[in-house]
Amino acid sequence: xxxxxxxxxxxxKTRGQQVTLRCSPKSGHDTVSWYQQALGQGPQFIxxxxxxxxxxxxxxPDRFSGHQFPNYSSELNVNALLLGDSALYLCASxxxxxxxxxxxxxxxxxxxxxx
Amino acid sequence: xxSVTQMEGPVTLSEEAFLTINCTYTATGYPSLFWYVQYPxxxxxxxxxxxxxxxxxxxxxxxxxxxKETTSFHLEKGSVQVSDSAVYFCALSFGRGSARQLTFGSxxxxxxxx
Numbered sequence: 001x002x003x004x005x006x007x008x009x010x011x012x013k014t015r016g017q018q019v020t021l022r023c024s025p026k027s028g029h030d031t032v033s034w035y036q037q038a039l040g041q042g043p044q045f046i047x048x049x050x051x052x053x054x055x056x057x058x059x060x061p062d063r064f065s066g067h068q069f070p071n072y073s074s075e076l077n078v079n080a081l082l083l084g085d086s087a088l089y090l091c092a093s094x095x096x097x098x099x100x101x102x103x104x105x106x107x108x109x110x111x112x113x114x115x
Numbered sequence: 116x117x118s119v120t121q122m123e124g125p126v127t128l129s130e131e132a133f134l135t136i137n138c139t140y141t142a143t144g145y146p147s148l149f150w151y152v153q154y155p156x157x158x159x160x161x162x163x164x165x166x167x168x169x170x171x172x173x174x175x176x177x178x179x180x181x182x183k184e185t186t187s188f189h190l191e192k193g194s195v196q197v198s199d200s201a202v203y204f205c206a207l208s209f210g211r212g213s214a215r216q217l218t219f220g221s222x223x224x225x226x227x228x229x
Contacts, residue, residue, distance in 0.1 A: 004158065035217075042119070042204050042219030043159070056216055090159065104217070106158035 002027065004093050004107035012113045013081050021076040021110045025093030032074040033104065034066060035090040043090055049074050050096070078112075086114045117142045121205050121220035128195055128227050136190040136223045138179075138205035146207040148172075148181055148188040149217065153202040162190075162203070195227045 005024045013019050025032055031050045035043035045058035049068035063079045072093075078085055088111050092104040122137040140146065150162040150172070163172030168183035177192045188205060202222045208215035 033216075040221065042121075042206070042221050043217070044219070045216045048216070058216065092159075103161055106160070108156070108158045 004091055004105050006089075006091050006107040006110050008110055009108070010111045010113075012115060014115050015081055015083060017081050017114075018077065018079045019081060019112060021078075021089050021091075021112070023074045023076070023091030023093075023107060025072050025074070025091075026105045029093035029095055029105070030072050031094045031096065032068060032072065033092045033094070034074070034076045035092065036060070037088040037090055037109070039087070046076070081114045083114050086112060088112075117146065117207060117209075117218045119205050119207055119218055119220035121203075121223050123221075123223070125224035125226060128225070130197055130227055130229050131194045132227075134190070134192040134195045134199075134225070136203055136205075136225070138188045138190065138220060140186050140188065140205075140207050142186075142207055142209075144209065145183065146209050147215070148179070149206040149208070150177070150179055150188070150190050151204040151206060151219075153204065153222075155201070159204065195225075197227045197229050200225055200227045 007022045033048040034046040037043040046060050047057040048055050052068045065077045068074045088109040090109045091107045118141045120139050147166045149164045151159045152162045153159050163174040165172040165181035171180045179188050179190045204222045205220040206217045208217045
């Protein structure tokens with residue numbers, strides 16, 4: 001049973017460019033959350049997708065957007081990249097949000113470097 | 116807003132030593148509390164959790180007790196092993212099930228030497 005898979009694992013962009021990161025949730029999961037983890041810091045919540053809609057959003061600008069597909073996979077898009085966007089981007093999947101015992105399963109992340 | 120403060124690392128211990136990693140939180144209300152672990156080259160994994168005051172979470176020899184009066188959730192293990200070397204994150208959340216947003220601390224790097 002594959003866990004949460006993310007791609008690419010590493011990428012380098014320059015300031016002003018745009019990037020798309022991808023996530024396939026664990027089998028049986030329908031909810032995807034994205035987190036940004038800067039070097040030496042804990043992960044920060046970006047947003048959560050369920051039923052192809054953004055359900056919750058953290059304190060991130062509109063440059064950060066996402067999408068969820070009918071097969072529950074998800075993309076994170078970041079426009080107009082800044083140096084400060086360099087980080088490890090983590091995807092976490094879970095079952096339907098209202099399940100009381102829902103646990104988040106994290107992927108290994110996509111490491112983005114902005115030059 | 117909500118926040119989590121963790122003991123700064125890195126922490127280096129010898130095998131079989133006792134481990135404590137301090138975690139305190141600031142929140143309005145009574146959150147659920149978690150410890151996550153990140154082994155080298157792997158994703159974050161839930162280690163243990165507690166959802167109400169005085170609950171004790173435990174897993175793999177690790178324990179943490181939800182202390183409302185001191186707003187703390189310190190992680191302990193009586194005898195660490197080399198395989199426990201990892202980064203440990205304390206986190207809190209509100210809400211039901213997986214609808215929760217997690218607020219993480221900055222992490223504590225643990226290295227256990229043989």
